[in-house]
Amino acid sequence: MLRQMCRRGRLLASMKDSVRTGDSESSTVKAMRILYDPVSTSDGSPEHLSPAQESAHNASGSILDESTYSLLLDYWNQSYSPPYIHRSQFTYELMDMGINVFPTHAVEHTHFSHKTRTFSVFRKHAGGSSISFRHPATGHKDYGYIQEIWTQALQGECRTFAIIQPHTELSPIDAVKTHLPTHLRFRSFARYTNPQYVRPRLVVELRHIIAHVPFHWRPKGTYGITQAFTIFVDSLEKGRD
Structure with missing residues (x-):
């Protein structure tokens, strides 16, 4: 096991070095670059981007579909300033008025690293997508799966946005059948796997x-519940809450 851990460490170090230096064009290194493509995060001050760098970053991505575009736009306008307008609202009359139009492009990712942990989208790794988080609007603790990950340059900073599908709670009748509400020390709870009502x-x-x-x-x-459900164990936060 120790040998395997050492080999894994050397391989990861080589992959990181190949991404950072980019001094090799061999097929092996190119494959390693594809495999090692996390959105790394830093606790330091974010690098300030010029307008040209912002445009270049966003243009390197893909066009956002209407659903994701509207989600990101609404989130930004509720959380930050200055506000942006929807792309459909832009007219030539607004071109010289300093109106901010929310970018139509963003760079999509399948995973990112945050505080030494790797998080991924559900379609790539269901376990890596299952998270607890603070609801941006209420501050309350919530749970869900990461469906999409995007980076977008806005106001001089490259930001990472995760699109979350929150879980749907069991009905009071079904929740009692699991017996989990009466065993709080297990720190476990159940949610519908394929809910009729999707949040x-x-x-x-x-x-x-x-x-x-x-x-x-x-x-x-299971437990006499007519719908499939999922049991979650909220025990990995280790004082991060």
Whole structure:
């Protein structure tokens, strides 16, 4: 096991070095660059980007679909200033008035690193996408899966946005059947796996994320519950809450 850990450490170091230096064009290094593509984060001051750098970063990505675009726009206008307008509201008359139009492009990622932990989108790694977080609007603790990860340059800073699908709670009748509400020390709770009512998606940033939340899918019929549900164990925050 120790040999495997050492080999893994050397491989990761080589992958990181190949990404940082970019001094090799071999097929092996190119493959390593593809494999090692996290959005790294730093606790230091973010690098300030010029307008040209902002445009270059966003243009290197893809066009946001209307749903994701509106989510990011609404989140920004509720959390920051100056406000932006929707791309459909832009007219030539506004071109010289200093009106901010929210960028139509962003760079999509499948995972990012935050406080020594790696988080991913659900389609790549379900466990890496299951998180606890502080709801941006209320500050209350919530839970969900990361569906999308985007980086976008706004107001001189490259920001990482995660699109979250929050979980839907069990009905009071079904919750009692699991017996989890009466065993609080387990720090476990259940949510519907494929709920009939799906909560609206929301946007969070790295500062809202608390920790990963392990889970176990259970089929319908378990505990007499007619729908499939998932049991989550909220025990990995280690004082981060």
